[in-house]
Amino acid sequence: MSTAIPSVPAATSPSATVHIDLGERSYDITIAAGLLADPASFDGLPRAAVAVIVTNTTVEPLYGQRLRDCLAGRFPAIHTVVLPDGEDHKDWNTLNTVFDALAAHGCDRKSVLFALGGGVIGDMTGFAAACFMRGIPFVQVPTTLLAQVDSSVGGKTAVNHPAGKNLLGAFYQPLQVVCDLSTLATLPPREMSAGLAEIIKYGPIHDMDFLAWIETNLEALRAGDTAALAHAVRRSCEIKAEVVGADEREAGLRAILNFGHTFGHAIEAGVGFGVWLHGEAVGCGMVMAATLSQRLGLVDAAFVARLRTLVERAGLPVVAPRIDAADNEGRYLELMRGDKKSEGGEIRFVLIDGPGRAVVRPAPDALVRSVIADCCAAG
Amino acid sequence: MSTAIPSVPAATSPSATVHIDLGERSYDITIAAGLLADPASFDGLPRAAVAVIVTNTTVEPLYGQRLRDCLAGRFPAIHTVVLPDGEDHKDWNTLNTVFDALAAHGCDRKSVLFALGGGVIGDMTGFAAACFMRGIPFVQVPTTLLAQVDSSVGGKTAVNHPAGKNLLGAFYQPLQVVCDLSTLATLPPREMSAGLAEIIKYGPIHDMDFLAWIETNLEALRAGDTAALAHAVRRSCEIKAEVVGADEREAGLRAILNFGHTFGHAIEAGVGFGVWLHGEAVGCGMVMAATLSQRLGLVDAAFVARLRTLVERAGLPVVAPRIDAADNEGRYLELMRGDKKSEGGEIRFVLIDGPGRAVVRPAPDALVRSVIADCCAAG
Structure with a gap:
């Protein structure tokens, strides 16, 4: 026209x-x-x-x-x-x-x-x-x-x-x-990638169609294509608007926006704030949280692999850093227990309860430790 | 019984x-x-x-x-x-x-x-x-x-x-x-008096019957009589509850609770925080605000005298301190312009618009200067 x-x-x-x-x-x-x-x-x-x-x-x-x-x-x-x-x-x-x-x-x-x-x-x-x-x-x-x-x-x-x-x-x-x-x-490419982590996040927790759209348009997004960015920013804001509108003060639902953030915050704190970008830590944290979801029987291995591939394609790390030479898993757990979402020392994980649906729940320490061990770089 | x-x-x-x-x-x-x-x-x-x-x-x-x-x-x-x-x-x-x-x-x-x-x-x-x-x-x-x-x-x-x-x-x-x-x-007597200032405040702005009750029961209050204190605390809280319930975030009405506070804050800041107790500054500030109300034709001299007498009986200062040797009135105005209730440099005074009724409004600088000059100790 x-x-x-x-x-x-x-x-x-x-x-x-x-x-x-x-x-x-x-x-x-x-x-x-x-x-x-x-x-x-x-x-x-x-x-x-x-x-x-x-x-x-x-x-x-x-x-x-x-x-x-x-x-x-x-x-x-x-x-x-x-x-x-x-x-x-x-x-x-x-x-x-x-x-x-x-x-x-x-x-x-x-x-x-x-x-x-x-x-x-x-x-x-x-x-x-x-x-x-x-x-x-x-x-x-x-x-x-x-x-x-x-x-x-x-x-x-x-x-x-x-x-x-x-x-x-x-x-x-x-x-x-x-x-x-x-x-x-x-924006430097590294920060574009960091932003993509939070965009990718909205897929597993709420909208698998959007995840598929990101998979198709990832190169356009990384290249700074305005039309692609406009769609990604709008759809991300729409999903966030819906969640925040239902739970402004994080009494419940809003916590799902923290998918990848519990592990991610531990990474950021463990390596020292500013060493990893927040989005990088969230990207890697999503892979860890998806892995934990799989070990709890909530999603299958193909879902974890799909997310891991997309995170990696976005230019984000998918292997977690070791943050303590002596007791790496213990240090992760300690840092996650200090997270704001913890209650009485119990870590509240945002997990994927089937593709496109998030749930907030605790997980056994032993299982969390195995996920950390398997997701971290070799010692 | x-x-x-x-x-x-x-x-x-x-x-x-x-x-x-x-x-x-x-x-x-x-x-x-x-x-x-x-x-x-x-x-x-x-x-x-x-x-x-x-x-x-x-x-x-x-x-x-x-x-x-x-x-x-x-x-x-x-x-x-x-x-x-x-x-x-x-x-x-x-x-x-x-x-x-x-x-x-x-x-x-x-x-x-x-x-x-x-x-x-x-x-x-x-x-x-x-x-x-x-x-x-x-x-x-x-x-x-x-x-x-x-x-x-x-x-x-x-x-x-x-x-x-x-x-x-x-x-x-x-x-x-x-x-x-x-x-x-x-509680030391000086702090009892400071508390009485905020109790007295509720009279002129909202409830002249309560003011009369305070006049009758002032000695009992100062002596720590539990029944008198119970009534004074309850009635004060009731009035505050009513005002706060109508305007939690001080968009309008709630500002009337600051009667005496604009002058009072200038006193506190002018002499240095902690030298005058907050309640002492508010007591003296109420006399100043009532005086300004009178000069604007809102209340008569008898009302100001009545309030001044009660403030004095409560053990509170009624003569304002000089806070600047060279330009005392100017310093007061300067401090009041920095008050949170000021807008665009215009001071918003809480005034008595007839006994039991407060109003928030600006006032001409010259009139405010004359009130400060007359209420302050001789230079």
Whole structure:
């Protein structure tokens, strides 16, 4: 079908809006290429005297000015807080530097924070917004694939503590999530792969048709094809929206979104935060969780092999690291017992209860140990 | 009337339960003498593997063991975190020591925190509970009059920041508030007076009959009469419950509970946190806010004089301190502009719009300056 050339650049690519339904805390995720080239992307926001962009040293030179240009007509004062890049700065002290900046810039309860960056920036900015004056508005502008499909959606905010990843945080929803697919063009391949892990995740836990679509379109996704990315981001956000809408505060169902994360968090903590990317640990963790599901008789070996193949094709590790020379399995168990989902020292695993369906349950230590031993690199 | 001696010590005094209606976040405030002598006071709580009592060096030797005895049958492990006493420790760093303790004691999402102490302990413990693992249950056990009638009720939690009192915090509701009136027996007279300020507050903003009752019963309250205290705590909690139930997150109505607090916070910050007790600053701040209300034509001079007399009778200061030798009024205005209730640099005063009725509105700088000048000690 032949049509006139659209006048708005953002509309030249596939675009979508996913609605997160949480009553008075509802909001939209807008997904398209070029959103940061168009001030209209932020038309739904309230006006305020001050906007503060929180970003990092990597993203600021790439997209800081573009976002400031978008916001210039809406906020008389726009300040930018540039944090050091990386998971090892996602802590209590860095969070405090954000508060110092907000106070120094005279922010009030109507000031709007913008999280411009990946998952670390989004988690920290959201937590800062949750705490400052007991809660001020914030907007997620995720610039990594992982943040666009997972961490920027659903209102989980946090910083790490030496005793555990994301140990301190809040459930706090943004006003809006703006996913500009164009920002993925500058994303290093390793981080694209990390984002694919969270996309793949939605298949085994909820939608095997989507898993099949990913298998078919994996090369297009890794090559940064906008149409493929638009579909993957939208479908991921739709599934997340459905789960979060049913269980905002992780009383039950929402925990299935942590498929691969229990083993994954142990990997991240075991090798030291920042050595493995979160998505890499989740990718490997999914293979481990699927293996545990198989040993419990929930799925067959073909399912595990299929998932393992896809994770590997996505450029993600499928062999877990050894994290303790003397007692590798024991160290994994110890770290998993410290996970937020543990209760009374019992680890709650997200397992696959048949393809496309997740279940949260404990598992015998001996079985978990055998899975760790078999999934880890030779000692 | 002659009756048999009751078998339960707690029942020898007047007791009451006030319900805070906030949907799924609803809870009860129980008010009686002797509640910490009776494990049944905590019967409504969920069971969990770990309870952590957060208290301070003053309260721990007085009531720590009593609370542990109450909880011993319900929680297999009970830990106590003893913080230094005082407003100047209500900060980000002290909060982090609480997190370190929770992590060290292996707390999980079901662990229950108990805030045993005054407003500082309640605010910090509540904020810690709000943040740890994105929210774990907590119980308020206020041991000061101020905490029993105000800070332990309504879910405002916070720590201070150099740029402002309670600048960082969360709205986070407790599971229960247990007000043991017996704990007030050990409260220093100065802190009793500070608590009376928050009790008096409920009169001008909502209930002039209650104000008249306070005028009649002030000596009994100051002397620690249990029946008088029971009525004052109950009525204060009832009014607060009504206001908080209508506006949990301070979108509008709830701000009236800050009558006296805008001037009061400027006093606290101006002389240095901890020099004036919060209640002392609020007492003096109410006189200033009433004076401003009069100058705006909202109440008459007799009303201001009546309030001033009662505040003074309660043992509270009614003359404001000078906080800047060169520009005292300017410094007050500067501090009030940094208040959380300010918007775009405009100070929102809680004023009395006729006896028993509060209103939140701005006021001309010149008028505010004249009130400050007239209410402050001679330079």
